[in-house]
Amino acid sequence: MSEYRVGIGWDVHRLAAGRPLILGGVTVASEFGLEGHSDADVLSHAITDAILGGAALGDIGMHFPDTDPRWKDCDSLEFLRHAQKLVEALGFRVVNVDSTVILERPKLKDYREAIRQRLAETLNLALDRVSVKFKTAEKVGPVGEGRSAEAQAVVSLHKLGSGPFHESVFPNPTA
Ligand code: C5P
Ligand code: MG
Numbered sequence: 001m002s003e004y005r006v007g008i009g010w011d012v013h014r015l016a017a018g019r020p021l022i023l024g025g026v027t028v029a030s031e032f033g034l035e036g037h038s039d040a041d042v043l044s045h046a047i048t049d050a051i052l053g054g055a056a057l058g059d060i061g062m063h064f065p066d067t068d069p070r071w072k073d074c075d076s077l078e079f080l081r082h083a084q085k086l087v088e089a090l091g092f093r094v095v096n097v098d099s100t101v102i103l104e105r106p107k108l109k110d111y112r113e114a115i116r117q118r119l120a121e122t123l124n125l126a127l128d129r130v131s132v133k134f135k136t137a138e139k140v141g142p143v144g145e146g147r148s149a150e151a152q153a154v155v156s157l158h159k160l161g162s163g164p165f166h167e168s169v170f171p172n173p174t175a
Pocket of ligand 1: 102103104105106107108109110134135136137138
């Protein structure tokens with residue numbers, strides 16, 4: 001019997017001049033970058049939360065508090081690797097990742113393959129299990145006005161060899 005899980009993640013960071021714009025570990029050429037304690041990789045943060053969420057392991061701030069000097073300017077791919085190790089310790093494997101970055105500019109589509117590759121390498125997943133999509137906010141709201149960037153992610157997890165996953169929550173009354 002197998003067990004399947006789904007996790008969801010979301011993040012936002014402010015845009016500021018003189019900061020790098022790093023998405024999924026890839027540096028994007030841009031006048032503005034993302035502010036934050038770590039490297040502010042909004043996409044990696046959303047995916048990290050989705051991985052943790054699938055196994056009900058809390059959220060990124062619980063595991064990597066932004067008050068901890070260890071995480072100052074750190075490479076957010078480390079958060080991804082760490083979250084994956086935590087769910088793997090519970091017997092889960094990350095099956096696939098789907099994600100969306102919402103950013104008014106610059107255009108990101110030319111970076112899609114590089115970002116997918118970096119995420120796939122980091123999570124040791126086949127490329128076709130990693131999806132990255134881009135949207136503008138149609139000039140509306142803080143993202144649309146170029147003040148921030150957001151990311152959303154969904155991750156599925158699979159655990160081999162566990163019992164029927166309904167069992168403990170919905171016991172069969174006729175059994
Ligand atoms: O937001 P909108 O629907 O107008 O985006 C159209 C397309 O532009 C997206 O599907 C995506 O491929 C691309 N895009 C991009 N970089 C962004 C936002 C959107 O490449 N920052
Ligand atoms: Mg973040």
